[in-house]
Amino acid sequence: MRYLPKSPADREQMLAELGVRTIDDLFAPIPAEYRLKRDLNVPRQMAESEILDFFQQSSRDNAAGYATFLGAGAYSHYRPVVIDSLISRGEWFTAYTPYQAEIAQGTLQAIFEFQSMICELTGMEVANASMYDGSTAVPEAAMMSVRLTGRSHVVIARSVHPEYREVLRTYAQHQGLPISEVGFGENGRIDIAALDKAVTGQTACIMVQSPNFFGTIEDVAALADYAHKKGALLVVSIAEAVSLGAVRPPVEADIVAMEAQSFGVPLGFGGPYAGVIATKDKFVRQMPGRLVGQTVDRHGRRGFVLTLSTREQHIRREKATSNICTNQALVATMATIFMTIYGREGLKELAEHNLAKTAYAAAEFGKKAKVLFSDAPRFNEFVVQTTADPHQMNDRLLAQKIIGGFPLKKFYPELGNASLWCCTELTKKETIDAAVKAL
């Protein structure tokens, strides 16, 4: 086996030094009746060329090369080649959690830069080293709110990604955290009257997504005001990170639970992505996940270490702020490189390209169908209501190698024949025109 660096003679010599006859003598602790006496039923050992053939065939069966209008929590943005070039260095991808700081300063400094950039972009004061993804960041933020307020009720907007809400329900179900969902109004934003009915004196947090699942930007400042009057926290989920280049950051929120996939992370059929929790300094001791902090060595030189780990499972065990251990460090590093490449000017320009493509598309779609929620600002997604089932239109588009918008009936039957369309900087005008023509 080509990954194993031992010759048969090496093995013989090592066994002899151990004073055993065969390798199976080392497996004697496993009761004989449970030892596997056959080969595993897995494909035979393959050459590298065969392995690549297998996955190239998988890629072809996956029908690559389509233009897409799919967003809905996973966004197709351009990935500068610098990202993969850098993270393909073994020093990045073959290291592990930086417990030994003196030989992990690369990872630690990159994560410190990641935390700093997320703070700059979100308007929060502290950000963690990453969570699994945007969906699991939502229940982690809810549980954090519960710890901070001593209350147990969670109110969440129905315009938060439906799968994020499902994940919240899974986490919350046995922790005594009742969840209320609040619908959306005519403009696609959370329904304020319904919100007021849902919030009680036991509400720990109000959770919204902005831009929300429909692409609509919520009025975060007003919602924060409302939440704080009720003694609750405001949690803002951000699924489309590129929006932060153009959209006012949710500075009034108490916790931001975001997904960083848009920052240079491949779509990858849904993962790996990188979630993040960001918050105010005063809440840091209740944060989940790892944190990197600045310190000095014995000669006073600046360096970085994992810190405030008394919040974490390996110290606090069942009293920890979360059970998370392995996170998404390499993906966070990719996001850091992406944020650095675009930087202060580029992230704005990139976001404005997304706005321009989406404004054009929404206007064009509006000529032939109903575009919903146009009374509130949107980022790079919009909802189109058609007379026919959107699957029919999507089938017509597939023939032109275009994947149409995401049909919403499964999650929002009340919207009828609606679908969610996303345009990014990669969406070409001719593709938009072709889609409108197929309406």
Added chain:
Amino acid sequence: MKKATTHISQNEGLIFEKSSPGKRGYKLPPLDVPAVTAAKALGNAARADLGNMPEVSEIEIIRHFTRISTWNYGVDTGMYPLGSCTMKYNARVNEAAARIEGLANAHPYQPERLSQGALRVMKTLADCLLDITGQDAITLQPAAGAHGEMTGILLIRAYLQSKGNPRKKILIPDSAHGTNPATAAICGYAVENLKSNAGGMVDVPSLVAQMNEDVAGLMLTNPNTLGIFEQEIHKIADILHAKGGLLYMDGANMNALVGKTRPGDFGVDVMHLNLHKTFSTPHGGGGPGSGPVACKKHLEPFLPAPLVVEKKDGTLGFDYDRPRSIGRVRAWYGNFGMHVRALAYILANGPDGLRMTTEDAVLNANYIRKQLEGVYELPYSTPSMHEVVFSDRKQTAKGLKTGDIAKRLIDYGFHPYTVSFPLIVHGALMIEPTESESKEELDLFVDAMRDIARECEKDPDLILSAPHTTRLSRLDEVQAARKPILRWKPTSKGAAE
């Protein structure tokens, strides 16, 4: 010190410190639609500016992330015997496979008929993992080991609930990873500690005494965190099952078992795997991982939706119709990119390679044990599987602890072992070499550990002040926690390099 010497190490500040207005690392194509400004499109919702985000050129970005990367130690650099983490070789073909366009750029909501390749990858991996674990059903959705633990304990809870009573407690051995009790708490269970016996295994009489109708199950790592196979595993399972409880296996140490024995055959009801440990997907400086959960038939109805299924027309698809499911634990289908890599690893190995991998991992650990026994105290004489745990008791006489020895090991060119875990060992040195080390590298490691043991006797100060060859000396963790600086700010420039 045969393995390491010193080398030029570039200084490099924070990226923010290289920024100046007008530098750029990007170029967007011209717009083919009318331009829009954020202010005009969004009104009050527009952002004013992007504060202190950096402005740097492409070459500076390449140098920055290359220079700081050289301050890291990885499996590619050398032996990384971090116990319980299985730091094995991360094959390059895994990376190449995961970057093939149709897999890397697949949108999770693209139509199923355009996703057959990705679904085939998931199905093939799932089938392989089922045979490897001896289980009946599997979900690939969990994003990491702890996430898999949560999924597994929720399955147990849902199953017991369906029988009328979810019960109150989870038993967890005192040698367990911290994620185990933290997970039980999230799933609404109280944690009850189970003590180990003199051999470092579950104390069966204690288990008998503690097992009752309030106990939902036992979370057991096997081999456990001492690297010891739980030889009475069948009895343990029987004791749980007799009182209606279930056995959860933390599969962190599956690298000791693949192809040699199957948890499903020795009584495990549900378990997770760490694809980033046993199946060679890279650890990435702390993630991403992937934590598939495999279970027996009786737990299958409760698995998270969706599952990959073969449809009547022979194509693959997702089954969302799972009314008894515990619910989703994550958006979409899990860390798919890791599924690709893990499958590439399995294909590269085949049944013979997987078995030989396990054998070499166990051989390496036992070789280290043999060479270092007597030099460091071995607290449990029970045979070792894929890792060996020593104690620093001999060295504490000179005031030196496992953490100090670890720092000195850095000077010898090795990544340290896992320090101070498991908690039941005084000053643990937890060493897991994996199968990826040659005899030469193992011998260098053994020499280094012996040299350090001698240094502990002769020159304790040398150990206390280690490492001596790194660009930074020991870092002040107390100050980091006491006055947390968790982000860069323009006013808080650190001490100059």
